[in-house]
Amino acid sequence: MKFSKFIFLLLFLGVFSCKNNSDNSISSNSGEIASQPKLVVGVVVDQMRFDYLNRFKNKYTSNGFLRLINQGYSCNNHHFNFIPTYTGPGHASIFTGATPSVHGIIGNSWYDKEKNATVYCTTDLDYVPVGATTKYGQVSPRNMKVTTLADQNRLFTQMKGKTIGVSIKDRGAVFPSGHTANGAYWFEGLNEGKWMTSTYYMDALPQWVIDFNAPSKIANYVKTWNTLYDINLYGESGPDASDYEQGFKGKLTPEFPYDLNALMEYNGGFDIIKSTPFGNTMITDFAMSAIEAENLGTDDYTDFLTVSYSSTDYIGHNFGVNSVELQDTYLRLDLELERLLNYLDAKVGAGNYTVFLTSDHGAADVPSFLTDIHIPSGYVxxxxxxxxxxxxxxxxxxxxxxxxxxxxxxxxxxxxxxxxxxxxxxxxxxxxxxxxxxxHxxxxxxxxxxxxxxxxxxxxxxxxxxxxxxxxxxxxxxxESGVISYGPKGTTHGSGFNYDTHVPLLFYGNGIQPGKTYERTSVTDISPTISALLGIAFPSGATGAVIEKAIYP
Structure with missing residues (x-):
């Protein structure tokens, strides 16, 4: 009799335990939260220096950058640990957890010793453009010799977890999404104004991309660019129309407002969108369309979306880091992040996704500006x-x-x-x-x-x-510090100095423990950290460490 009661007790406890363990989610006011993120969104803001978080802080809303900072985990001493700090190597390193010595993307372009010619980082003549006629669409990730975070997720889920990459630049879409992506899309301006891909990924654009490419829709991003707020409120930047800015062709001075319709013909047609905040708006719109059409974050297999906001880089090169144009771009980007996060809350569910935000490199102050205020600088x-x-x-x-x-x-x-x-x-x-x-x-x-x-x-x-x-x-x-190989106006990047290496790193959402650190972290630590959060294998060439305090044990 005692033995029967003992067996009954064990069965009762087992059923009770199974009942509690069968539902590995916790509930909150915003609904059910998955034990694993249904969607990981990797955001790269091209050419974003760390100090932009603090410099423009008083102008940001509470629901964009500050939401990620205040409710997520911030690495405030985060750096690139290699030279050169360019877009191609930067994106590849973020998502592989490796440096160029390992992944092989040593620049945006480089001299190929075997071919005796300069090659572009994504060029692959085995593939042809899809969706646009540009000759620059022969693209694949083949030059990147190791796996990415998204590749490892695809392998872990037996290819059931999807990956989509989005950026105005091909290298900003191709390298983050990896070798096994379901799709990588970038924007061709000039006379076409179309989002495109290559036959590495597919033979024809899906209908949702065709719909997005409707001429009337793309034309909506070509409008007048004026400051978001009264220009007199932009005290965190230098004066408008300074001598340190390039500006747009067809306009005598680099000052607001900019009538993009009138300037299109002098600035590469639809390419002008890339060099304005409306390029970032287009990226957000396209990313949300991808989530909807590809059903990202809707099943039990973690999906990946990589989003590279490229317009910040074009604007930084054109106007420099101290310009009103740059500040206005970041204030508008803050609103884009708010819009994206709100969409993720509604579509995927608050607590069901994980976001990380970083940058592929920083940028130097315009050397002629530095020289004028007696800071060592110059041009090669x-x-x-x-x-x-x-x-x-x-x-x-x-x-x-x-x-x-x-x-x-x-x-x-x-x-x-x-x-x-x-x-x-x-x-x-x-x-x-x-x-x-x-x-120099x-x-x-x-x-x-x-x-x-x-x-x-x-x-x-x-x-x-x-x-x-x-x-x-x-x-x-x-x-030397402050020295660049560039024209006398605008700026660039590529060095190992802090202005090029010190960039934001923010984690937010499912599995992320709120807080911050001033311990030094490296770009190669991002992929191991997300891999640890997901419980998947690290990318094949990863050399970084897990930022343990950022994720729940």
Missing amino acids: PQNSFASLYTNLQKKYGVSDLVKKISNNQVFLNQERITALKLDLEAVQKFVVNEIIGYP IKKAYTATMMQTRYFKEGVEKMLQNGYNQKLSGDVLYTL
Whole structure:
């Protein structure tokens, strides 16, 4: 009898336990919350410096950037850990958890030593454009040699979890969504004004993209750009129409307002959308259309949506980091984030999705502005390497020892060096000793040193993380702080200084523990952290660490 009661008690407890464990969700005022996110949204804001979060904070609403900060986890000392800090390498590193030394995207373009030609990071001649006639649509992620976070999710779910990538730039859509994406879409401007893809992903655009490409719909993004608020309230920026801005062709001064319809013909047709905040609005609209049409976040398998807001980069290059145009862009982007988050709440369900937001690189202040306020800065002279060719000829008696200077790297003619029976390392060292004396060159290193020594920290480590033995050049060099290779107006990026490396990292939503840290984190930590949250394998080349405090144990 006692034994029967014991068995009954065990069965009762087992049923009770199974009943409680069968529903691995918790409820809240906003409805049922999944134990695993139904959708992960990876947001990259192209060229967003970390200080934009604080500089424009008093003008942001409470439901965009500040919602992510106040209700999520903020990494306030987050940096890129490699050089060069460009869009292609940045996006690839965020989603692979690896540096260019591993994933192979060493620039937006680079000199290909085997082809003896400059190649673009996503170009793949095995595929053709879909949805637009541009010759630049021959695209795939093939040059990225490792898996991404989204790839690992696809593998984990037996390809049942979907992945969609969205960006105005092809590289901003292709690399984040990975090798196994269901779709990656980018925008072709010029005379077409269409969202497109390549045959790597599909043979024809889905109907929802065709509908989005309706000329009347795209034309809605070509309108007058004026400031969101009274221009006198933009005290966090310099004056409008400064001497440090490029502006749009067809308009004498870079100042508000901008009539985009009138300026289209002088600025690449529909390409003008890219260089305004309305490009970001279009990205949000397209991303929401993708969620709806692809039924993202509606089943038991985690889906991925990668969204790269590219217009911030075009505007930063054009107007610089201290411009009213840039501030207005971020105030409007704040509203786009609010709109996206509200849509996710309604469509996927509050608590059913996870968002992370970061950037692919920062940007330098306009050097001419810095010079005017007595901060060391400058520009690399166009003919600064002319004497290198002359002195190499004096030393070795030939004029063809350099094949290319690209991405702050010198590519030597190794075949010629071998034929002349010269020592490659000796030639590399000669180049280093020659260029280190040039104006604005800060440091220079040989490829041999990158291959044979291990650097633990500093710019040397960042160069080593960006150095790919198969693809990179024979000599690597860096510029001084505040120095860029660019025109006298507007700005660029690419260095290992804080203005290029220090970017936001915000986690929010399902599985994220609210808080913040000032401990240094790296771009390679993002994918391992999300992988740990999902319980999936890390991307194949990931070298970063899990940011443990950001996720619930």
